[in-house]
Amino acid sequence: MAPALCAICRTSRALIIRPKNHQKLCKSCFIAIFEAEIHHTITTTSLFSPGDRIAIGASGGKDSTVLASVLKTLNERYNYGLELVLLSIDEGIKGYRDDSLETVKRNAVQYDMPLKIVGYDELYGWTMDQVVEAIGKKGNCTYCGVFRRQALDRGAKMLGINHVVTGHNADDVAETILMNLLRGDLPRLARSTSIVTGDANSEVRRSKPLKYAYEKEIVLYAHHKKLDYFTTECLYSPEAFRGSARSLIKNLERVRPSAILDVVRSGEDMAKLVPEVVSGVSHCKSQKVSLSSADGEDEGAGGCGSVNGRNSGGEMADMEKKLRQDEEASSREVDISASIPLSANSQKHDRIGESKPPQKMGKKLVRQTLGTCKKCGYMSSQDICKACTLLEGLNRNRPKIEIEVDVEDEESSTLRRRMEGIALGAG
Amino acid sequence: MESGNTIPIIVEFSGGLEMLFSDERKHKLSVPAKDDQGNAVNIGWLVQHLCQEVMKDSRKEMFVLDGHVRPGILVLINDADWELEGEASYALQPDDNILFVSTLHGG
Numbered sequence: 367m368a369p370a371l372c373a374i375c376r377t378s379r380a381l382i383i384r385p386k387n388h389q390k391l392c393k394s395c396f397i398a399i400f401e402a403e404i405h406h407t408i409t410t411t412s413l414f415s416p417g418d419r420i421a422i423g424a425s426g427g428k429d430s431t432v433l434a435s436v437l438k439t440l441n442e443r444y445n446y447g448l449e450l451v452l453l454s455i456d457e458g459i460k461g462y463r464d465d466s467l468e469t470v471k472r473n474a475v476q477y478d479m480p481l482k483i484v485g486y487d488e489l490y491g492w493t494m495d496q497v498v499e500a501i502g503k504k505g506n507c508t509y510c511g512v513f514r515r516q517a518l519d520r521g522a523k524m525l526g527i528n529h530v531v532t533g534h535n536a537d538d539v540a541e542t543i544l545m546n547l548l549r550g551d552l553p554r555l556a557r558s559t560s561i562v563t564g565d566a567n568s569e570v571r572r573s574k575p576l577k578y579a580y581e582k583e584i585v586l587y588a589h590h591k592k593l594d595y596f597t598t599e600c601l602y603s604p605e606a607f608r609g610s611a612r613s614l615i616k617n618l619e620r621v622r623p624s625a626i627l628d629v630v631r632s633g634e635d636m637a638k639l640v641p642e643v644v645s646g647v648s649h650c651k652s653q654k655v656s657l658s659s660a661d662g663e664d665e666g667a668g669g670c671g672s673v674n675g676r677n678s679g680g681e682m683a684d685m686e687k688k689l690r691q692d693e694e695a696s697s698r699e700v701d702i703s704a705s706i707p708l709s710a711n712s713q714k715h716d717r718i719g720e721s722k723p724p725q726k727m728g729k730k731l732v733r734q735t736l737g738t739c740k741k742c743g744y745m746s747s748q749d750i751c752k753a754c755t756l757l758e759g760l761n762r763n764r765p766k767i768e769i770e771v772d773v774e775d776e777e778s779s780t781l782r783r784r785m786e787g788i789a790l791g792a793g
Numbered sequence: 794m795e796s797g798n799t800i801p802i803i804v805e806f807s808g809g810l811e812m813l814f815s816d817e818r819k820h821k822l823s824v825p826a827k828d829d830q831g832n833a834v835n836i837g838w839l840v841q842h843l844c845q846e847v848m849k850d851s852r853k854e855m856f857v858l859d860g861h862v863r864p865g866i867l868v869l870i871n872d873a874d875w876e877l878e879g880e881a882s883y884a885l886q887p888d889d890n891i892l893f894v895s896t897l898h899g900g
């Protein structure tokens with residue numbers, strides 16, 4: 367078979383076929399267009415301002431390594447005027463994080479960026495190894511995920527930085543959207559589609575510049591640029607590789623590669639239908655900003671393994687119990703949909719422009735309010751933040767800790783595990 | 794034209810797949826030029842061969858699912874996406890480099 371030529375330069379041999387449009391590209395045209403699209407995402411969302419200090423949540427894995435490499439390239443090419451810093455979390459898992467931290471240390475040299483490593487032990491007084499010793503391997507991904515999300519923000523604060531970028535890609539976002547869709551959780555779905563969480567009032571904003579980048583292209587970019595990244599499975603979540611919403615996404619991609627971005631765009635359109643008062647997402651800013659990721663609940667894949675690790679571990683029985691609690695709790699939730707003032711904003715920016723008021727939405731929507739944790743002062747939608755709740759339990763040496771409702775990780779795991787059962791005829 | 798009975802190729806695993814193959818990233822293999830039916834060996838044959846003969850790990854489903862390379866694993870033939878080369882039907886050539894990369898691990 368004669369080798370196909372690149373659709374852009376028409377001289378070099380095509381090595382890449384783009385999932386979103388089947389375009390066949392040579393190596394250098396692919397690298398150029400991949401970078402140009404991320405530049406486009408950054409500029410159209412006004413993600414950065416000159417002089418910003420940005421912490422890159424770096425795990426040594428493919429996504430955050432590509433993010434660091436691309437941001438360095440773009441910052442220099444387009445004179446963003448950013449000061450980029452690598453921020454890594456050391457969970458304190460012997461034999462697991464050591465190698466990936468070595469990778470991050472090499473990245474710091476390769477990209478000429480300062481590196482800050484924050485340990486769970488210094489932040490919480492517990493390493494993950496100690497947590498596992500106390501509670502066993504079941505459900506520990508919850509701890510890891512909750513601790514990690516705060517750790518990034520706290521690490522950023524220690525550096526005096528108020529913007530953390532993470533390597534979440536289009537596949538991650540699509541996965542989160544699908545899970546929230548299947549849960550019927552529109553407020554969370556709306557927030558998960560935002561490229562930025564937190565606003566000017568938040569101490570630390572989070573954003574995902576790779577939001578529209580296919581995981582496949584991220585891996586290909588890393589491969590063709592010969593980036594130095596590290597892969598491992600979290601020792602404590604052996605099932606993380608199997609099953610899950612991720613499989614659903616990957617199966618869909620095989621049948622119809624555009625499906626991933628289609629899900630992301632559908633999620634964004636659905637988000638516009640969710641009233642601002644419910645979702646906390648402002649539709650009227652040039653960049654869509656979501657109120658908060660205080661409890662990290664928008665990062666659907668915030669479990670083990672990496673900054674955006676896949677968390678599919680966990681225990682069915684525990685999860686079912688928590689789901690039941692959630693159901694009880696949801697019946698206690700106040701239905702505020704009837705009293706939502708239809709603000710001029712939310713109407714004006716409602717693309718569909720239908721006349722139905724939100725009370726027709728059928729499901730009770732819960733207002734998400736944001737305050738600070740009474741114990742640690744960290745942003746939280748509850749009196750005591752999740753990390754402090756978990757820590758309190760750990761410190762009391764209780765083997766099992768039931769967390770209040772609004773627990774994301776357990777739900778996700780259950781959903782993901784359930785989704786493993788969804789047979790998807792592929793091919 | 795290859796006149797011998799075997800074809801030397803290099804098979805590489807990355808993105809976490811190497812863990813399923815004795816933690817070895819690079820495998821130099823010599824594969825028969827023809828399969829049992831006398832057809833030129835292709836990637837489809839190679840995948841079955843790797844699964845049955847090379848992979849010591851019992852978690853076969855992490856590499857092959859329903860008879861296909863697991864979704865989420867990229868296959869590059871001499872650096873080109875195998876979709877550009879006819880996927881499983883690509884006939885192996887001497888000194889080919891076949892790379893399997895998992896996209897499924899944490900980033």
Ligand SMILES: [Zn+2]
Pocket residue numbers: 372373374375376377378391392393394395396
């Ligand atoms: Zn080209």
Ligand SMILES: [Zn+2]
Pocket residue numbers: 739740741742743744750751752753754755
């Ligand atoms: Zn707290």
